[in-house]
Amino acid sequence: MNDLMTVVDWSRWQFALTAIYHWLFVPLTLGLSVIVGVMETAYVRTGSESWLKATKFWMSLFGINFAIGVATGLILEFEFGTNWSNYSWFVGDIFGAPLAIEGILAFFMESTFVAVMFFGWGRVSKRFHLASTWLTAVGASISALWILVANAWMQYPVGMEFDPAQMRNVMDDFWALFSGTAVNKFFHAVFSGWALAGVFVVGVSSWFLIKNRNREFALRSAKVGAWTGLTGMLLTMYTGDGSAVEVARHQPMKLAAMEGLYKGDRQQGLVAVGLVNPGKRWDNAEDEYLFDIEIPYGLSVLAKHDPDAFIPGIKDIIEGVEIDASGDTVNTVGYAERIAMGKQAHEALRAYDKAKAVNDKSAMAEAEKSLRENYRFFGYGYFDSVDEAVPPVGITFYSFRVMVVLGSFFLLLLVAVLVGLYRKRWFERARWLQWIALVSVPFMWICSEAGWIVAEVGRQPWTVQDLLPTRAAISAVSTATVITTFWMFAAIFTILLVAEVSIMFRQISKGSKTNLNS
Numbered sequence: 001m002n003d004l005m006t007v008v009d010w011s012r013w014q015f016a017l018t019a020i021y022h023w024l025f026v027p028l029t030l031g032l033s034v035i036v037g038v039m040e041t042a043y044v045r046t047g048s049e050s051w052l053k054a055t056k057f058w059m060s061l062f063g064i065n066f067a068i069g070v071a072t073g074l075i076l077e078f079e080f081g082t083n084w085s086n087y088s089w090f091v092g093d094i095f096g097a098p099l100a101i102e103g104i105l106a107f108f109m110e111s112t113f114v115a116v117m118f119f120g121w122g123r124v125s126k127r128f129h130l131a132s133t134w135l136t137a138v139g140a141s142i143s144a145l146w147i148l149v150a151n152a153w154m155q156y157p158v159g160m161e162f163d164p165a166q167m168r169n170v171m172d173d174f175w176a177l178f179s180g181t182a183v184n185k186f187f188h189a190v191f192s193g194w195a196l197a198g199v200f201v202v203g204v205s206s207w208f209l210i211k212n213r214n215r216e217f218a219l220r221s222a223k224v225g226a227w228t229g230l231t232g233m234l235l236t237m238y239t240g241d242g243s244a245v246e247v248a249r250h251q252p253m254k255l256a257a258m259e260g261l262y263k264g265d266r267q268q269g270l271v272a273v274g275l276v277n278p279g280k281r282w283d284n285a286e287d288e289y290l291f292d293i294e295i296p297y298g299l300s301v302l303a304k305h306d307p308d309a310f311i312p313g314i315k316d317i318i319e320g321v322e323i324d325a326s327g328d329t330v331n332t333v334g335y336a337e338r339i340a341m342g343k344q345a346h347e348a349l350r351a352y353d354k355a356k357a358v359n360d361k362s363a364m365a366e367a368e369k370s371l372r373e374n375y376r377f378f379g380y381g382y383f384d385s386v387d388e389a390v391p392p393v394g395i396t397f398y399s400f401r402v403m404v405v406l407g408s409f410f411l412l413l414l415v416a417v418l419v420g421l422y423r424k425r426w427f428e429r430a431r432w433l434q435w436i437a438l439v440s441v442p443f444m445w446i447c448s449e450a451g452w453i454v455a456e457v458g459r460q461p462w463t464v465q466d467l468l469p470t471r472a473a474i475s476a477v478s479t480a481t482v483i484t485t486f487w488m489f490a491a492i493f494t495i496l497l498v499a500e501v502s503i504m505f506r507q508i509s510k511g512s513k514t515n516l517n518s
Contacts, residue, residue: 338380388469
């Protein structure tokens with residue numbers, strides 16, 4: 001068992017490493033593709049040489065980031081087969097469909113039009129080139145759509161049924177994959193990419209202003225970046241609200257971990273600032289927080305848009321307790337009962353397999369009936385204790401607040417930049433604001449990564465919510481193999497990141513020495 005958990009832990013770390021590095025490049029690709037499209041549209045409409053130069057400058061940075069993102073993304077998809085083969089077998093019929101569509105449709109769409117985008121200058125008409133630029137942006141978003149649909153299905157598995165004859169899940173409703181969870185996750189991720197790219201463009205433009213180089217180009221770029229970023233940030237917050245409602249509905253344990261909430265209530269407040277008590281467990285009497293400042297009714301409003309709504313905590317969910325609208329206590333399915341039902345489902349599946357081996361159709365039918373009655377909690381059958389089904393509270397709690405605090409900061413920053421750009425152009429003279437915009441750029445990535453940590457760590461211990469925990473999803477590989485490949489990937493990804501950053505800096509420096517104003 002210890003060796004098994006070591007393999008699980010290292011496999012999780014390897015996948016997390018790959019995903020975190022990959023997500024450094026994806027949002028910038030999504031956002032810069034839109035910004036480049038806006039700039040080229042301005043060039044085609046005005047014929048201005050200055051817009052053409054701005055388009056080509058930001059397009060070069062997009063291209064560098066796009067190439068590295070593709071490389072890390074391919075490795076991420078390969079890991080499903082190398083490290084998580086049981087997962088791939090168990091749900092590959094469902095999970096593989098959107099990934100296949102992403103590869104066949106979106107990736108080929110991107111690769112086709114990105115070639116025209118970079119090498120079509122002077123070879124195709126202006127309008128065809130502009131269409132290729134926008135189709136590249138659309139292709140990038142479509143690529144994100146299918147990947148996020150697959151990820152959302154892992155959070156809220158729908159549109160499938162378990163086939164005991166194949167010992168795996170099969171899809172029975174493709175369109176069910178486009179659940180509220182998937183729709184909100186897609187738009188939340190894409191719009192956050194707009195916000196990140198907007199902050200990036202404003203930051204780089206601020207560097208040009210600080211260095212007193214290509215000032216008109218910098219101001220023009222900052223306007224496009226700030227408008228794109230502000231639009232993205234507002235839409236990210238809107239879709240984030242929708243995501244919170246979906247989490248409350250389908251993953252209440254994740255919501256409880258995000259809030260560090262153990263004992264819920266109606267009219268539940270939201271902790272604005274706080275320190276979780278590391279010694280707190282669901283079954284002890286210690287306080288939840290060492291320190292907290294609460295927004296009254298905040299969590300009830302966030303999760304259910306109702307200030308009187310009951311929000312369950314970790315203890316409530318484990319014990320299967322809720323409070324209805326009239327204030328009465330209602331019993332639901334607690335975790336101990338879920339574990340028992342999950343083990344019954346496992347036993348029924350084994351009985352089905354034995355009956356199938358001797359072609360005992362009556363026993364097969366009886367076993368299948370028991371399996372279907374208990375299958376919704378199939379994954380809990382892998383646990384021996386309810387404690388195993390509780391996600392890491394501390395990292396989920398703090399990551400959520402890092403995301404919210406930094407997101408709020410960037411909203412204010414982008415508003416300030418836009419006011420400064422349009423109000424007698426005082427942003428051009430506000431050196432302090434330029435420095436804030438420049439220094440803040442790395443924190444936008446921290447904000448973005450924190451959001452993914454909330455989504456993925458808050459889902460633990462599940463690979464597929466309620467159906468397949470991580471311990472049952474891994475491949476039959478040795479710990480040494482996973483450790484070796486972990487450090488190999490860590491070295492490769494770090495080299496790629498350093499290479500991208502250095503090339504980006506070189507390209508920005510080169511642009512500062514070129515006349516980009518006209």
